Amino acid sequence: MALSLVILLAIGNVSIVQFLLRESDGTAATLNVAGKMRMLSQRISLEALAGHRDPALRDAATETLAGAFEAVHEALRLGGHVFDLDIPPVPAALAPQLQNVHRAWVSHRGAVTALAAAPADDGAAVARLMRTGADLLMHTEALMDGLVSEARLSQQRALYGAYALFLLDLLLLALAGWVVSRQILRPIQGLVQQCRSLAVGDYAARSALPPGDELGELGRALNDSAAHIEQLLRDIEKEHAALADAQSMFKGLSDNTVAGIFMLDENLRFIHANARMADMLGYSQAELVGGLALDRIFAGEAYETVKARVQDRFSGFAARARHEASAQRSDGSVIELEIFGSLMSLHGRPTLIGLMFDITERKRAEASARRAALVYANTSEAMVVTDADGVIQDINPAFTAVTGYSAQEVVGRTMSVLSSGRHGEDFYRAMWARLVETGRWSGDIHNRRKSGEEYVERLSINTSYNADGTVNCRIGLFSDVTEKRRREASIWHQAHYDFLTQLPNRQMFQENLRLSIEQSRSGGLPFGLVFLDLDYFKEVNDTLGHEAGDQLLRLVARRLSECVRSSDLVARLGGDEFTLIIRDIQDPDDLFPVADKILESLSQPFALGDRTVRISASMGAAFYPRDGQSDGELLRAADLAMYAAKEEGRNHFRIYSAGMREPSAGRDAPQSG
Template sequence: MPFPTPAWYWFKRFLSFKTLRRKFILGFIIASMLAAGNILVVQSLLRESDTFAATINIAGKMRMLSQRIGLMQLATQDRKNQSPGSAFQELEADFESALEVLRYGGQAFELTIPAVPAALQQQLDEIERSWVSYHHALTTLRAGLFDLDMPHDEVIFESNAAFEMIASNEWLLNNTETLINSLVGHAQAMQEHVMHRMYGLFFINVLMLLLAWMIIFSKILKPINQLMHHSNELAAGNYSIRLRLDSDDEFGALSRVMNKTSSHIENLLCDLEIKQANLKQAEVKLRRAALVYQHISEGIVITDAGGHVQDVNPAFSKITGYDADEMIGSRMNKLGAGRHPPDFFRELWNELQDTGHWHGDIWNKHKSGREFVSHLMISSCFNDDGTVNCRIGLFSDVTEKRRQEAVIWRQARFDHLTQLPNRQMFHENLQKSIEQSRRSGLPFALIFLDLDLFKEVNDTFGHDQGDVLLQQVAQRISNCCRRSDQVARLGGDEFIMILQDLRKPEDVYPICDKILRSISHPYSLSISEARISCSVGVAFYPHHADNATELLKYADLAMYAAKDRGRNQYCVFSSAMRDSVQLRHDLLRDLQFALDTRQFILHYQPIIHLRSGHVAKAEALVRWVHPVHGLVSPADFIPLAEDSGLIVPLGESVFHQATQQLSLWRRDLNEALTVSINVSPAQFQLDGLNSDSWICALQELDLPGSAITIEITERLLMESKEDTYERLQEFRRAGIRIALDDFGTGYSSLSYLRRFNIDIIKIDQSFVRNLAENSENMALCRAIITMSHQLGLRVVAEGIECARQHELLLAAGCDYGQGYLYSKPVSADQFTDWLMKHAA
């Protein structure tokens, strides 16, 4: 691509100028060029008009010349004296010159014209032919005039040449006239064309003026109006308005400047409004702060960095009794009560220096001399360079509040009955003892004490006397401990002790013996004297456990181990106890699965009629065949089932298995056989014993109610509620007998036997095991048998293992016997075989 010429380059640069000055210059140049063009067009039109006028003038002169030549020829009088002469030649030369100018253009008669249009050239050819004819006639005529000797007039009018000259002249005149008429017509057409061109030029000028107006309006007047409107808006205070001018000229630059200015002014006004609003808020806050400062109930004191008082509020004067004039300029130690050691204030000042803040309780003295506790909060205010400007103290009189808190604290941490620390306080002290032991390296002992059979004391003497006994127990335990030891009551009849700084574990044992002896001494109550014992569990930190939770748990396990060993003794925790607990946990976890998978089976032990030796009854005893632990004792899983609530589905399972098996035995072997089913007190307490359901189940199996005996314990009678009594009565109304199991081991009274309409008494095997003639157990058995018969009850003796026991019980009048002498508990199939054998 070739490079542009310098002229074109500068022209394009000029067209690209966008300033108003350059636009005005460009507009002026365009207007000047338009005016010059109009002038040139008009001049061109005028020249064309003048040219046609000159052409017509030359054609007219040619016509005139042709006539003049003819007239001059006719006017010649003397043919002898006359000759063509120079005049004729000049006229003829002018005519021929004019004809040539018309044909080719040029100057004739001092007029310069172009050649006639091509359309008229044919007419010039006609004029030229007529001129040649005319010129020939003239020549002939002149030749005749000079040769004849006749008068001139006769020669002319009579000569044929004359007629020929006249005809040629007429022909020339007509052609010339035709040319003139054609030129005039062409001139008129040219004039119309010029007019059309003038109209076109006028229309173009109008369009150019309209375009110029639109450009002026768009680029000048409209921006000016927008600037004027924008200025009026700014004058009215509307600084958010913005100009929308996209041009790059002075208007665009001005709009951008005005937009920037208005935006800046708007931002300034917005900042000013915000500052004014903040100032108003600050004023409101300042007034509010002043009101708070004057009316707040807490005292406020402002000191300088050195602690000199600068200002106090009215509440300060009300709390301390000192007016502002009395305090300003003085130091705060003026209020000192003298209760705090120097180290207290040294630590306060050090914390202020380090953090700039301090809060805490401090004893002050009122102007009247009364001492009071104030809760003080001190905050430091700093300058920009980090130095302290002032310190602000906020305080209130909390004397009564602290007194109440101390009361509440003691109530929350001390037992109201014994005034010993309670469970919460014990846990706090235990944690402190652990931390102290870690620091000193000395172990300590945790002693868990539980009174044996304390519920019976409450039931016998009443809860008020039970509380008196607990107070005396607390005093005795405290007297047995050292000054450094701690005693607490966990609740109920449970006490716990922390024996600290032990050199060796054996140091605890004498204290435990002393506690056991002290607790077992008689207690003087208002209506009688009572005796009680306790079971004690011991665990050592850190030998047995290194945290409070496990240590307390192990002491508790040791205490229950002491109870299991016969009560009124202490027991030190061992890993075997932990293993036992783990086993209990495992069994509890497996208990539900055992129910779902039918791991529980029933064994049956016969109950023999002592006089006849016949089988009268069978007791259904549940057994757990564990896949890992083998045969699990009921003593291990029954308490778990009771605690977990699974005793309810387990009891239902036992009942349905026993009754279904009994139905088969009564049908096939012994229609008078009955089955005893043990019922746990938990089944009554958990509402898991549905008497209607059991009675319906018996009816479905076609079993009478008398075929079933429900065995209950003395604990159920002692803890029974009204609904328990009602359910037992429903069983008796259905014919089901009620047997009281393990009689003699509890505290049941004859009133229970009467109230619950017991049918059978079962003597506990502990009385039968060592039964001998004239023994205490024998006397007890006779008394139970005699009393039961007098009440109309039947008696079953448990645990008969030898013939001598059988004979002694038979001699005492016992009705039934049960024990290994007859058969151990066996499976249903084995019991079936046993029945068949003894039936034979």
């Protein structure tokens, strides 16, 4: 009977344990399939991103993966055979989570389809894919968490069944004695303990039952199931970390727009090239990875150099290296590359991974900088570089040649070290205002050399700005124009002043007359024009000679200048004819005091060497705007008034009136400019 009881007890135990095994296997298979469904979602995302980044990578496998995902979903929902596993439908309590997975999958698949149709630079489509992918991953993991919880509940139910069987076993063992207790109860207790450990997630727990009977086989099956679940969880965790790392790396590579990234195998063939590298070299990524030889990119000596460096790395002489080389683009143009390489192992084979940077513009800038440095050091024009506040940062040799100051003497000081004191604060304030407003200024400045000698420099200042708009530095270029300005001043003086008397000549007089008319028109203040002719000058010139006449003209010029204000103008038209512009007078009668003073001054004796002579003057005046609107009309009116004075007996002054007759045919009227 004990044997029968033991047999019955064994049959009952085996049945329950087999049920537990089936439920455990079903749970493990369901978890396995759910994990594969999660990995399918990630793989679909990655392949969609790759196909979006490079249309050449698009593959029909994406649709196959999508179909597999939906097949897994149906198997989980209804039960079935998938991935060589028979799985039951998920418990009714997990139906909402499975439905959430399906809704997230529909949104994600829509994002995959939208991304395939979107342009390569559509960041919104990529963002949507990443968002729906994350949502799908979240709901999938929630489903897996629910399956784990259900497995625990199932194990708990099995545990309760084991407890019930244990009570029955106690009754039977009470009857069967120590044989049943020894052969059945103790193994069952061990199995129960293992089930408890499994129920709380301790999948490392193992049964110690010896093989050979049903309980031993059950223990081994439980051990195998626990080991299988434990390994599955580890694999899922590793795959999740690997997928996250791969996704992060792929995103970083896809977002890179600066460096070309490549991988070379031992045969010097590209096995990977990113979009930036393809863009730099003018090839597509498919062309680069599809077997493009290295000598198509590097030609001649550049190829030999690059080949030698790459082979050195593969042979182990150099694990990492950096060098520069000239490369040939697909269109034949040449660019300069900076290459970094490092040796690694990929699938058990040595592989060179590296970066390429297009440094063509940098090389051009360096060459330009070298040429600029040569110009800076060898030009005859002085150059100075200051900071935003005018503190000297650098000078060239020509600066020292012009100013006498060396770099050690002026660097760190302001340009005021050259100040001559000839310019006031207003001058420098206006200069800085112009620099701040436009960044440029040019003009003449009177400065002082180290020796104390003043000189005139022609200075041009330009401003260099930083990327944020702040001032980087200011560059001044100047040359010594002292002699040039002296020559220009001398030429201008000769062109505008009478050589004998140093009074303004006819040309300068006419320019001033026109300017006075314009100023009177705009300002409303009239002025007077006086025409003066010396009496008896011809007699002095004929009697005492031309040298005496010239001396007399110089003395007359001096007395005339002393009789008028500094704002007035005295000019010599030629011979013994002089003109005066008397500015800012309100009435023609205001000219009489000036005329009387001049007549009185000129009537005084002139000492010409050891001789003394007396002369007088005839003066006529016209008043602007009363007596003429143009310079010609005004000069003609003053000339008529002068002749009217001369006809009255000389040493007289007359103001023009409309009744004065025109000059005789034998006398030329004064010419206007």
